[in-house]
Amino acid sequence: xxxxxxxxxxxxxxxxxxxxxxxxxxxxxxxxxxxxxxxxxxxxxxxxxxxxxxxxxxxxxxxxxxxxxxxxxxxxxxxxxxxxxxxxxxxxxxx
Amino acid sequence: xxxxxxxxxxxxxxxxxxxxxxxxxxxxxxxxxxxxxxxxxxxxxxxxxxxxxxxxxxxxxxxxxxxxxxxxxxxxxxxxxxxxxxxxxxxxxxxxxxxxxxxxxxxxxxxxxxxxxxxxxxxxxxxxxxxxxxxxxxxxxxxxxxxxxxxxxxxxxxxxxxxxxxxxxxxxxxxxxxxxxxxxxxxxxxxxxxxxxxxxxxxxxxxxxxxxxxxxxxxxxxxxxxxxxxxxxxxxxxxxxxxxxxxxxxxxxxxxxxxxxxxxxxxxxxxxxxxxxxxxxxxxxxxxxxxxxxxxxxxxxxxxxxxxxxxxxxxxxxxxxxxxxxxxxxxxxxxxxxxxxxxxxxxxxxxxxxxxxxxxxxxxxxxxxxxxxxxxxxxxxxxxxxxxxxxxxxxxxxxxxxxxxxxxxxxxxxxxxxxxxxxxxxxxxxxxxxxxxxxxxxxxxxxxxxxxxxxxxxxxxxxxxxxxxxxxxxxxxxxxxxxxxxxxxxxxxxxxxxxxxxxxxxxxx
Numbered sequence: 001x002x003x004x005x006x007x008x009x010x011x012x013x014x015x016x017x018x019x020x021x022x023x024x025x026x027x028x029x030x031x032x033x034x035x036x037x038x039x040x041x042x043x044x045x046x047x048x049x050x051x052x053x054x055x056x057x058x059x060x061x062x063x064x065x066x067x068x069x070x071x072x073x074x075x076x077x078x079x080x081x082x083x084x085x086x087x088x089x090x091x092x093x094x095x
Numbered sequence: 096x097x098x099x100x101x102x103x104x105x106x107x108x109x110x111x112x113x114x115x116x117x118x119x120x121x122x123x124x125x126x127x128x129x130x131x132x133x134x135x136x137x138x139x140x141x142x143x144x145x146x147x148x149x150x151x152x153x154x155x156x157x158x159x160x161x162x163x164x165x166x167x168x169x170x171x172x173x174x175x176x177x178x179x180x181x182x183x184x185x186x187x188x189x190x191x192x193x194x195x196x197x198x199x200x201x202x203x204x205x206x207x208x209x210x211x212x213x214x215x216x217x218x219x220x221x222x223x224x225x226x227x228x229x230x231x232x233x234x235x236x237x238x239x240x241x242x243x244x245x246x247x248x249x250x251x252x253x254x255x256x257x258x259x260x261x262x263x264x265x266x267x268x269x270x271x272x273x274x275x276x277x278x279x280x281x282x283x284x285x286x287x288x289x290x291x292x293x294x295x296x297x298x299x300x301x302x303x304x305x306x307x308x309x310x311x312x313x314x315x316x317x318x319x320x321x322x323x324x325x326x327x328x329x330x331x332x333x334x335x336x337x338x339x340x341x342x343x344x345x346x347x348x349x350x351x352x353x354x355x356x357x358x359x360x361x362x363x364x365x366x367x368x369x370x371x372x373x374x375x376x377x378x379x380x381x382x383x384x385x386x387x388x389x390x391x392x393x394x395x396x397x398x399x400x401x402x403x404x405x406x407x408x409x410x411x412x413x414x415x416x417x418x419x420x421x422x423x424x425x426x427x428x429x430x431x432x433x434x435x436x437x438x439x440x441x442x443x444x445x446x447x448x449x450x451x452x453x454x455x456x457x458x459x460x461x462x463x464x465x466x467x468x469x470x471x472x473x474x475x476x477x478x479x480x481x482x483x484x485x486x487x488x489x490x491x492x493x494x495x496x497x498x499x500x501x502x503x504x505x506x507x508x509x510x511x512x513x514x515x516x517x518x519x520x521x522x523x524x525x526x527x528x529x530x531x532x533x534x535x536x537x538x539x540x541x542x543x544x545x546x547x548x549x550x551x552x553x554x555x556x557x558x559x560x561x562x563x564x565x566x567x568x569x570x571x572x573x574x575x576x577x578x579x580x581x582x583x584x585x586x587x588x589x590x591x592x593x594x595x596x597x598x599x600x601x602x603x604x
Contacts, residue, residue, distance in 0.1 A: 011226045019221070043227050047234055056210045056228035057256070068215065073256075075221035085218050 004028075004036040004086075005065040011058040012044050016075040020059035023076040031088050063087075120331040123242075123280045126164025129350035133334040134325060138306070143274050143281040144328075145303040147295045148310030153321065153342060154284040155180065157310065158245035160347045161282055163194040165243045166204045173243035174235045174279075176208040178251040192347055206235045212255050219259055225266040229273045236277050244279045246270075250286040253297045260297070268302045294326070305329040311337065315492045321461075323350055339498055341461035349465050351502050362564075367478075367513055368411055370404030373583035374542075377559050377568035382540060384477075385511040386563070387504045389484075391518050391531055392544030397555060397574060398517040399423070400581050401542070402480045403432045405515045406439070409447050414477040416442075417470060418450045421486035425452040435580040449474050460491045460499040468506070476512060483517040484534065497533045504537050522596060539563040544574065547587065547598050556593055557583055 008024055010017035021040060028036050043050040043058065053062065057073040063086055072085045122136035131137045138144050138161075148154045162173035177185060185207075186196045199205035208231055236244060249267065256263055274281045283303060285295040290311050294300040300307060307326040312319060322337035340350040366381035375381045382388050392398045402418070409416045420428055428450060432439045442448035449470065458466070467479075481487070488496045507514045516538075518531050535541060541560040546553050557574035559567040570586035571593050592598050 009227060011224075011230075014224070014226070016222050016224065043230055047230055050227050051231055051234075054209050054211070054213060056225055056231075056252075057223045058226045059223060060227070062215075070216045070218075071213070072218050072220055074219045074223045077221040081218070081220045085220060 002066050006038045007062040008040050009055045009060045019075040126168040133352045135332045141278045144306035146284045146308045152310040152312040158247050158282050171242040172204045172239040174206045174241045176246040178210045182207040244281040246283045248284040368408045370408035371581045379566045386539035387514045388540040389538040390542045393520045396544035402482050403437050407437045416478040417476040419481045420452040421455045425450045455487045455490045478513045480515045485519040
């Protein structure tokens with residue numbers, strides 16, 4: 001399985017941010033078998049990175065690799081859609 | 096029993112508080128004089144104004160000009176948020192106006208917040224907010240101490256997140272609150288689909304209601320007409336209705352303030368010569384200074400001759416005259432004038448005369464107006480002659496022409512410039528033209544030049560139809576063109592029906 005590199009932009013402990021972090025961590029653990037890098041960026045602490053990436057919505061998840069780069073915004077609360085959006089096979093998902 | 100009052104959300108309290116504001120809010124001069132004029136001083140200070148317009152109505156330019164003028168004239172830094180165009184494109188597009196955004200960015204006077212759509216695919220899963228945008232906006236404003244903010248254009252964010260209308264709406268209210276807290280004077284632009292319909296495509300006016308400006312770009316009779324309308328400035332005055340504007344290659348948006356024209360100009364009792372002594376006699380001593388005078392006649396009836404004399408009239412007091420010729424080249428004019436004993440070349444050499452000879456079609460009416468204003472600023476003429484207005488009217492819709500005439504004559508009166516315009520009548524004898532219909536109510540003097548068919552001969556006649564505030568000769572006189580110019584003779588006795596084009600001999604008892 002190829003390496004997955006993610007950036008997740010959050011805003012402190014806002015409800016949507018917490019939910020997005022939880023869901024993403026779960027997906028990574030259960031589907032990527034340790035084969036991933038995740039950088040969580042809090043725009044309160046690191047606004048320059050948000051500027052650089054042109055982030056407007058919170059939370060924003062960027063899949064840097066594998067390419068093409070794509071973005072998912074929102075609290076990521078529908079797992080099947082997140083998996084589809086990230087192009088991760090959901091065959092191993094135990095519901 | 097009284098039901099408990101429901102709790103009012105913060106944002107509605109905010110809007111309610113707005114209602115208690117006193118009239119005469121403070122305004123921020125934008126630096127675009129023509130806009131500040133119709134806006135009675137500028138944009139509402141520290142507030143947000145919605146600028147709505149269809150695509151191609153110059154919304155982005157309006158916003159960019161607001162920032163550029165702030166930096167150039169008042170050293171007020173600004174933040175430009177782009178939701179639609181890439182920042183690079185904007186930099187490039189504005190270079191031609193001599194706005195050096197690159198340098199301003201380096202000096203920290205202009206900051207771009209790039210919120211334009213990215214190439215990457217975006218999907219939305221679950222609830223989100225625009226807090227990242229708000230934080231970036233706030234940081235940019237604080238970083239350069241911005242006093243002006245432009246958000247261009249807010250509709251694009253709805254297209255970027257087209258499935259999440261409700262969320263975007265909620266979040267934009269937050270953005271409006273952020274802007275209000277920051278205290279900068281802001282412009283938010285928004286699209287509209289129709290020129291005359293609901294204010295914006297996505298209904299942003301529901302929460303940006305205080306100050307609304309509409310830009311239009313209407314196609315009418317194959318001619319484009321740009322207008323600006325200040326719909327409202329809550330708690331403050333402004334001009335009502337549409338005012339035409341033009342996009343000038345050097346000065347960007349220039350508005351021609353129609354509605355702001357008033358009749359309060361100075362009226363002078365001083366008379367100035369028409370250049371023809373006999374005509375001066377007919378109008379009781381000459382035109383009033385600062386009056387608008389119309390000469391109406393068919394082709395060859397002697398209109399240009401009267402204009403030439405009017406121009407020559409500046410000799411008396413060594414004044415200056417601007418002659419706008421829309422029908423003849425300057426060479427032709429010189430030759431014709433020389434044929435009547437008037438030396439235009441000499442007048443020009445003495446710096447008393449400036450002849451601008453152009454085809455009316457080279458630019459729009461608005462641009463002609465702006466050009467004339469520029470010339471007036473430097474040349475400072477006491478007289479303007481325009482030959483002919485009818486030619487100029489070809490370049491615009493009827494409505495546009497009427498507005499131009501109103502604005503232009505008001506401008507001349509304001510500057511105390513005496514004007515002479517000519518208009519062509521389509522019929523050889525009698526009749527009037529559309530041009531006259533538009534202009535006659537606002538002219539001070541109307542002189543008619545008419546052909547009279549008499550016993551197998553075409554004769555010319557001259558008559559003063561009206562002269563505001565003065566006595567005038569009411570007879571219809573013989574008018575002949577000689578080597579020495581205009582010759583006004585006796586009145587046609589015993590003839591009636593000249594003005595209707597059917598002269599008849601009346602037997603006098």
